[in-house]
Amino acid sequence: MNHQRIAFVIEDLYGGGAQKSLLYTADQLRQRGHAVKVFTLRDKVEHRLPDGLDIENLAVVTRLTKATSTVLTEKWQARKVQKALETWRPEVVISCSCDKITRHLDWPNLYFWIKSDVSAKFSDPAAREKAFAKVRRFYGGRKVIAVSKGVKENLEQVVGLEAETIIPIYNPYEREPFVAMADEPLNLPPGVEKGRYLLSVAAIEPRKRQDRLLRAYRQARDEHGLDVPLVLLGKGKPENEQRLKAMIGELGLDDHIHWLGYTANPYPYILNALAMVLTSDAEGLPRVLIEALLLHTPVISVDCPSGPKEILTQELEDFLVARDDEAGLASALARMAEAPVTIEPRHYQQFLTQNVLPKFEALQSGSA
Known part of the structure; x- marks a missing residue:
């Protein structure tokens, strides 16, 4: 060389x-x-x-x-x-x-x-x-x-x-550092079990569209019988955080959503999640989806520009949903909870x- x-x-x-x-x-x-x-x-x-x-x-x-x-x-x-x-x-x-x-x-x-x-x-x-x-x-x-x-x-x-x-x-990514960071202690809220929660890791800001996620999650519970909690990791401006907290209450989801704020090491939460969910209006190449795959955690994403459709390939395409299709997102959440996809190295080879x-x-x- x-x-x-x-x-x-x-x-x-x-x-x-x-x-x-x-x-x-x-x-x-x-x-x-x-x-x-x-x-x-x-x-x-x-x-x-x-x-x-x-x-x-x-x-x-x-x-x-x-x-x-x-x-x-x-x-x-x-x-x-x-x-x-x-x-x-x-x-x-x-x-x-x-x-x-x-x-x-x-x-x-x-x-x-x-x-x-x-x-x-x-x-x-x-x-x-x-x-x-x-x-x-x-x-x-x-x-x-x-x-x-x-x-x-x-x-x-x-x-x-x-x-x-x-x-x-x-x-470029290496898998080993993420596996090592994910091995640190995990502090889940009472009632949340390893492998039985959906996870969103994103800044609390309008572009990340937590409102879209909350509505789809509520619909998945009401119409598809989804029975796993949703964990949110992230922080934002006070006005954005207040808006999110109010919406959780308005949707009657206080007992089902656990907002844990910001953590310097989200990888234990990612490793032990049922699936990672991304609902942004726009991305470049969303790291959080790739990092989830590196930890063999399935992913669900809206097809925003750009990046998610390059990450959710092969059979993962079944969990790539049109950006404004909240009914489709609700269905994807329920389907993943019912039958989680198994992530293999072939799903992330192009990023290594x-x-x-x-x-x-x-x-x-x-x-x-």
């Missing part, structure tokens, strides 16, 4: 799935013998940093630059990044979550890693077109990595992006590290 020098550029390493997957990808490429360096634009770190991974803070995002954010400021910041790259001389540069700055870079093998589906984030036509125009301005004629095939298709067909190339590459990293390694040659 031809070892390369690969640089990642990201604003910070504070929380978030994009930061988590970038650190993991960078470290795995390092372990495969590549020279890898992560450049951050400000010193804000929450994630555990892998031992041995080279990380350099360029300190170009400050309170002052945020207060005076203009194109001139962005170009000044980009010049600082450019200088660091010229010093280190990577063969491939991957930008993530800081593209308003890195779009000004002049680098021959610069890729922009897009993790979400902008086409599904806006209902207002004016706001939607403004967002689309921004995407076309940032990435037109550039090289793009899309986190899923669905994100690639929507960028091309819905947003109208004419990029130099758009390469779909999944986030050994199958994903070669696509990153092929970026220099353009054969990814």
Whole structure:
């Protein structure tokens, strides 16, 4: 294998799935013998940093630059990044979550890693077109990595992006770390048994559509005899949490839904769930579904853009429901409780590290 020098550029390493997957990808490429360096634009770190991974803070995002954010400021910041790259001389540069700055870079093998589906984030036509125009301005004629095939298709067909190339590459995963984290103690509420509860792990926010889940769950109980509790993990803004709590009461589900808030380690709950449920309006490539499969926990999802239909393949397609089909979702919940699907390695092979990293390694040659 031809070892390369690969640089990642990201604003910070504070929380978030994009930061988590970038650190993991960078470290795995390092372990495969590549020279890898992560450049951050400000010193804000929450994630555990892998031992041995080279990380350099360029300190170009400050309170002052945020207060005076203009194109001139962005170009000044980009010049600082450019200088660091010229010093280190990577063969491939991957930008993530800081593209308003890195779009000004002049680098021959610069890729922009897009993790979400902008086409599904806006209902207002004016706001939607403004967002689309921004995407076309940032990435037109550039090289793009899309986190899923669905994100690639929507960028091309819905947003109208004419990029130099758009390469779909999944986030890479290893099963063993999730199994180890899932082996930690599990603290279930009274009356909730291992293997006999449905689970939702999601931020409490409108896009995650807990309202859709609650109505379908109530319908499954009323019309299909569903008799397993629903466990919710997640937190949100106070007004969103209050709205969710009120809806649980209005639907008469206080005795059947257990909202446990946020937990730093959700994996024991995922491992022991009957099934994981996702009801979002939009995703990029929902980690929670993949992580459930890695723990051999079945999944139920609405077919939102994008990602779920690439995860629920083979016989799992029977539990992929149209986004607004709450009756179909209720049926899927009841069917899964009655006859849970057995998850096997073939259901998640395409997301495993050994199958994903070669696509990153092929970026220099353009054969990814």
